[in-house]
Amino acid sequence: MSAGHACVDVYQGAVAALVPFLVSERAYGYAAASGIVLAASLLSSVVQPLFGVLADRRPMPWLIPLSTAAAGVGVALVGADAGYPATVAAVALSGLGVAAYHPAAARLVRTALGGGSGHSAMSWFALGGNIGFACAPLLVFAALSVPGAAGWWLLVLPAALGAFLNRPPAAARRRGGAGAPGAAAPEAAPGPEDRRAFARLSLVVVVRSVAFTGLSTFIALYVRERGGGETAAAVALFALFAGSAGGTLLGGRLASRWGRVTTVRRAYAAAVPAIAGILFLPLPLVHGCAALAAAALYVPLSLQVTLGQDYLPTRMGTASGVTLGLTVSVGGVASPLIGAAADATSLRTAxxxxxxxxxxxxxxxxxxxxxDPGAPGGGGLRGLPVDP
Incomplete structure (x- = not known):
């Protein structure tokens, strides 16, 4: 499941990695280039929660490989260069594939593979997506180094591998594990819903999405603007994505010690100086700050998914669709605003x-x-919130 997730999320990272290419080779402005990120993300804000509702109502194992294929084909079609509207449509197809994949896959991880709180399983699953993100700039660089259309179609290879890993028979076998009827350890009855807590969590996810998507969209351009070359820009984006992978895996370990909410809160506090370092420290230190900022922003990722599932225990697919959908969509919606502000002032100001x-x-x-009853301030789902 983690490897299949990597093969899907490589296309989220690929869209951001294509932004410098589109600016330099197709003369797109900052706002137009960030509109490409918006196209990949806008559908997810509506479609991903809808797929979560469908995942709660009926199993759709065929959707996972189909959505993986759509994500890869959409990015490859960007190479056709049939004009800006066609590029937007191609990236939107890729975003639709990414949106369709996540709710069913996340629900499967929690119910059939997670067991108990599911911190570890969900963090490993999320780690696969982060690895895909981190590999995306290298994949795009290698593919675009091949002349002609062949390089663009090389970008489909991860989708082909992911569709094979997540083919319906394999998904059915996984679903027939811990979460199947007659399994050795039946699931406990779900607890009550806490919609107010889920709404507040959704706001947290929205804020995080804007922060990370803004960084991933513009950090390569920012490094170039400060005097770094193409290599330095690619390394900065790789450091951002690699830091996110480490942060995701660290999140599950920290949650076992501190509890999920305390871990989420401390991670966001640590992200503030790290992002400030990207903007104000000398260029050689930007790469380290990028990795630290990404780690801090990604420690909460898998924890927020399982928290959402616990706040809506009877609708895990819906909770996964909303939390993951907001993670990849709202930041894309805000990116054009950041790009417009950069066009009007400067990228650092924006x-x-x-x-x-x-x-x-x-x-x-x-x-x-x-x-989490054993965490500091835990058990608040039926009582008071955790201590500040």
Whole structure:
């Protein structure tokens, strides 16, 4: 499941990695280039929660490989260069594939593979997606080094591998594990829903999405603007994605020690100085700050998914669709605004608000109840929120 997730999320990273190419080779402005990211993300804001509702109502194992294929074909079609509207449509197809994949896959991980709280299984599953993100700039660089259309179609290879890994028979066998009827350890009856906590968690996810998507969209351009070459720009984007992979895996380990809500809150507090370092420290230090900022922003990722599932225990697919959908969509919606501000002022000025957004996420997370009974301040789902 983790490897299949990597093969899907490589296309989320590929869209961001294509932005410098589109700016330099097709003369797109900052706002137009960030509109490409918007096209990949906008459908997810509506479609991914809808696929989550469908996943709760009936199993659709065939959707996972089909959506994986759509994500790869959409990115490859960007190479046709049939004009800006066609490029937007191709990237939207890729975004639709990514949106269709996540709710069913995340629900499967929690119900059939997670067991108990599912921290470890969900963090490994999310780690696969982060590895895909991290590999995306290298994949795009290698593919575009091949002359002609052949290089663009090389971008389909991860989708072909992912469709094979997540083919319906394999998904059916996984579903027939811990979560199947007659399994050795039947699942406990779901607890009550906490819609107010889920709404607050959704706001936290929105803020985080804007911060990370803004960084991933513009950090390569920002490094180039400060005097770094193409290699330095690619390394900065790779450091951002690699840091996200480490942060995701670290999140599950920290949650076992501190509890999920405390871990989420502390991670957002740590993200503030890391993002500020990207904007104000000398260029050689930007790469390290990028890795630290991504780690801090990705420690909460898998924890927020399982928290959402615990707040809506009878609708895990819906909870997964909303939390994961907001993760990949809202930031894309905000990216054109950042691009327009960069066109009107400077890129550094436009990125300054990103350093304050984790502080807002921290403030919102202070009032989240923690359903982990053994965590500091835990058991708040039926009682009071965790201590600030």
């Amino acid at each position: 990125l300054l608000p990103l350093a304050l957004l984790p502080l807002l996420a921290w403030a919102l997370a202070r009032r989240l109840p923690d359903p």
